[in-house]
Amino acid sequence: MKLLFVGTNPENTGAASHFVALVQAMAEAGHDVGVVAYPDGLIWQGLSTSRVRLTKAKFRNVFDLRGYAAVFAAARQLRPDWLVGNFGKEYWPLILAGRLLRVPVALFRHRTPPMKRLSAWLVPRLAQRFLAVSRHARQAYLDRGIPGRLVQVLYNPVNMELCRPDPQRRSEILRSLGLDEGAIVLGYSGRMHNGKGIFPLFEAASAAMAEQPRLHCLWLGDGPDAQALRERAAAHPLAARHHFLGWIADVHPYYSVMSMLAFPSIATETFGRVSIEAQAAGVPVLGSDIGGIPETLDAGVSGLLLPPGDVAAWRDAILALCDPSMRMPMGVAAHAFVQSHFSTGVIADEFVRILTTDR
Template structure:
């Protein structure tokens, strides 16, 4: 099949990772894939040098004629079987171009925030396929007025070739971090925002550290509450057992030094990509039972599902995974679970299958 993906975002987030991973996976499966992307943006840089042919373009809004010209030219040359979009500002342009060029349109929604009333009702009806990235997100969209038969679920793909256990990388990073092989390392990676649960997690980690001398913690990411987190850590008696590394371009490499990963969000999220990435590296996870996050693990087998913000429960769960007899079977099961359910090749194949069903 032929695909033209349109994603002129300049941001760096989960939807952008989805766009890049899906495009590469479709190309790796032998499909002809091209993409209209904002030049120099993270998406363009991530796809540079791949099998995906890039067209520089941008949509400031639905009325930006420059974007229409670029997409139209690329579509007329490629003659794609599907136009594919991930970002709200391009929903209506792709729907309009799909009608004009007589090409079907597939759209993804990555946010809980509702679309405006008329868009929530019309966009899923006018696109030939409209995907939520979790069952939770689908239910939420339907409750907000989207027509249930028009909303399908397709999970976020994870590149399990890049996210995989690597003993050499583990040893090198342990050395860089000044940690020995016997350390038990809890990691947080993501935006440093209060609603992400970083402060209850900090409290739970410190309670656990007081009882487990091998426990260390590394924090990866940036955000508006990063400075406040660092200030709270600085005054702790066990501050030396925390490392705040800030934004790291290759955060995936750090999964290899983790004994467990925490995803402690206090508010609903559509999915929880870092949970799957960690499991693909044989890292069990501790995650909040909120939003679409519970769909990213096999509770009790590849990690633990916990009440958001419950410091005592999180402390006990951290200590439970400090026990080798509990942690190691979960670690051993984690990668197989991630590959079977979320690998980019599996999701790309399911995407193609569902698009084929739409054309019948």
């Protein structure tokens, strides 16, 4: 199958990470893949070493003729069976380009709530395939009256090889943090803002540290509330056991250090890529029972679902996973769960099925 992906968003977002992972999954599965991407953006950089055809473009808006010219040029070269888009600003340009090129269009939606009412009604009907990245995200469109047959679900793929535990990097990172091999590390990776539940997590982790002397918390990420969190941690008696590394371009090596990952959002999440990446590395997940997060783990087997913002419940769950007799089997189950549900081969096969089956 020939697929032309169009993603000219330069930002470092979950949608961009999904775009890169799906492109790589389809290329690895043997499909002929081309990409129209913003020059030197996250997508371009992420695919620069992949075996895909890259075309530079910027789509500023639906009237940007240079964006259309780049898509048409790439389409003439590849002669794709499908155009695939991932970002809202490109929905209408791709629908129009698909009509002009007589190529069907598949569009992904990563956010809830849905688009403005008119677009939310038209886009799933005009695109030949409209895909949400979770059942939770799909329901938002069904709630708007969109027929279920028009909205399908395709989860984020995960490259299992990238998430493979690396004992050498683990030792190097532990040494850089001043920790020994016996440390129990609770990890957080994501945007630092209140809706992500970072403040209740801090309180829960600190309370658990008071009972478990080997427990440390590793904070990866940045955002509007990062400084407030750092200040709160600095004033805490256990400040030395909270480790803030800021924004990390490639978090994969840090999964090797984590004993467990926390996904503590108190605001609704559409999905949760960090959850499945951690589990791919054999790290059990503590996740908020909200939005699309429950779809990312096998509750009670590969991790635990917890009430959002409930400090006592999170403290108890963190302490429970400090016990290796509980944590280690969950880590093994986590890897197997992701392998069977989210690995690149599984998602590539499902995408082909969706594209080739009448809706």
